[in-house]
Amino acid sequence: xxxxxxxxxxxxxxxxxxxxxxxxxxxxxxxxxxxxxxxxxxxxxxxxxxxxxxxxxxxxxxxxxxxxxxxxxxxxxxxxxxxxxxxxxxxxxxxxxxxxxxxxxxxxxxxxxxxxxxxxxxxxxxxxxxxxxxxxxxxxxxxxxxxxxxxxxxxxxxxxxxxxxxxxxxxxxxxxxxxxxxxxxxxxxxxxxxxxxxxxxxxxxxxxxxxxxxxxxxxxxxxxxxxxxxxxxxxxxxxxxxxxxxxxxxxxxxxxxxxxx
Ligand code: 2AM
Ligand code: CA
Ligand code: CA
Ligand code: CA
Numbered sequence: 564x565x566x567x568x569x570x571x572x573x574x575x576x577x578x579x580x581x582x583x584x585x586x587x588x589x590x591x592x593x594x595x596x597x598x599x600x601x602x603x604x605x606x607x608x609x610x611x612x613x614x615x616x617x618x619x620x621x622x623x624x625x626x627x628x629x630x631x632x633x634x635x636x637x638x639x640x641x642x643x644x645x646x647x648x649x650x651x652x653x654x655x656x657x658x659x660x661x662x663x664x665x666x667x668x669x670x671x672x673x674x675x676x677x678x679x680x681x682x683x684x685x686x687x688x689x690x691x692x693x694x695x696x697x698x699x700x701x702x703x704x705x706x707x708x709x710x711x712x713x714x715x716x717x718x719x720x721x722x723x724x725x726x727x728x729x730x731x732x733x734x735x736x737x738x739x740x741x742x743x744x745x746x747x748x749x750x751x752x753x754x755x756x757x758x759x760x761x762x763x764x765x766x767x768x769x770x771x772x773x774x775x776x777x778x779x780x781x782x783x784x785x786x787x788x789x790x791x792x793x794x795x796x797x798x799x800x801x802x803x804x805x806x807x808x809x810x811x812x813x814x815x816x817x818x819x820x821x822x823x824x
Contacts, residue, residue: 564678565650574684574699576626577674581688581695583622584615584672588657588690598664607660612636615656615672623652630676635776647680647802655776658687659753667691671755675779680802685783687755696759698784704762713789714764719818722767723747724811725757730772736795736807737822738770744818755781761810762788768811768819770795778808791816796823 565573588611597610616634623632627650634654652674657663659670668691676684687696696711698704704711724745731738731748742748749766751757754773758781760766771777778800782792792800795807797820809819 564681570683570699573626573676574697576622577676577684577686578695578697580619580622580626581672581674581686581697584618584656585688585690585693587611587618588615588672592667596664605661607664608636609657609660609664611663612657612660616654619654619656619674623654627652627676633775635774645803647677649679651677653677653776653779655755655780658755658777659751662752662756669751669756670753671759673755673776673780675783677779677802682779682783682786682802685780687759687780687784689756689759696762696784698787700783700787702787704784704787711762711784711788712764714762714812716789716812716814717767718814719744719767721746722812722815723749723765724815725749725751725760725766725769725771727771728752730770730807736770738795740822741770741819744822754778758785758810761785761790768809768815770807770809770811770819772805772807774805775802778806778810781810785810789813795819 591611599608613636616636620632630650630652632652655673658673663670672688674686683700685698694706696706726738728750754777757769761769785792792810795809800806
């Protein structure tokens with residue numbers, strides 16, 4: 564476990580890195596995108612995802628040479644089999660790739676540090692709005708240099724919520740009933756951007772089936788603000804695998820778990 568002096572230095576360098584990766588992203592958006600299909604036509608990867616991850620890996624190897632680095636676009640299958648002892652940096656080089664390709668908006672760059680499995684540092688860069696959301700566990704949550712206020716603990720029927728569209732259609736965990744119980748439903752198409760709305764109190768909750776890099780950073784920031792990050796049926800998150808995650812106020816969680824239990 565790194566000491567506070569080391570973590571402060573990691574935090575400073577990680578913030579600098581996120582701004583550098585944002586610069587690279589904006590620069591590459593002025594050149595033609597190279598788009599590849601992964602598992603299906605709506606599962607894409609671009610040269611920007613790949614170049615961002617490469618830059619992040621290279622810099623993180625300088626910042627924290629003995630750490631394990633996990634990223635969405637490089638050899639993740641192998642790395643997910645590993646345990647979480649020591650320092651693990653978790654990279655999502657473009658979150659919301661489909662938005663990035665189709666809208667050139669509503670996407671994020673995310674990074675987290677887990678120390679012996681403990682969520683410790685988290686970063687979500689809202690690229691087009693030019694804001695970095697970040698937290699260091701037990702040291703506060705910020706947007707840029709401004710401390711974030713704890714969101715009001717409102718109930719589901721008083722809150723807007725976001726649900727991933729595919730999951731809403733499949734309705735595996737009564738998502739349609741959850742949506743009907745809310746004041747309104749929103750869908751943004753990037754886990755990072757949706758979690759930012761929960762951090763700011765604009766959404767009472769967000770639920771989606773997510774991979775480790777989709778939730779690693781948001782979890783640090785959300786928990787620092789007193790929000791709950793668990794599964795949609797009230798189980799702890801397994802950091803090494805996919806989970807149907809719920810990020811929400813305490814009251815929204817209670818209301819959702821009434822429906823899913
Ligand atoms: P990505 O763009 O980094 O792949 C889309 O609803 C949101 O869910 C995005 O944040 C996307 O991250 C994430 N996601 C996780 N698993 C996904 C999947 N199998 N297909 C599409 N998006 C997925
Ligand atoms: Ca992806
Ligand atoms: Ca993602
Ligand atoms: Ca991604």
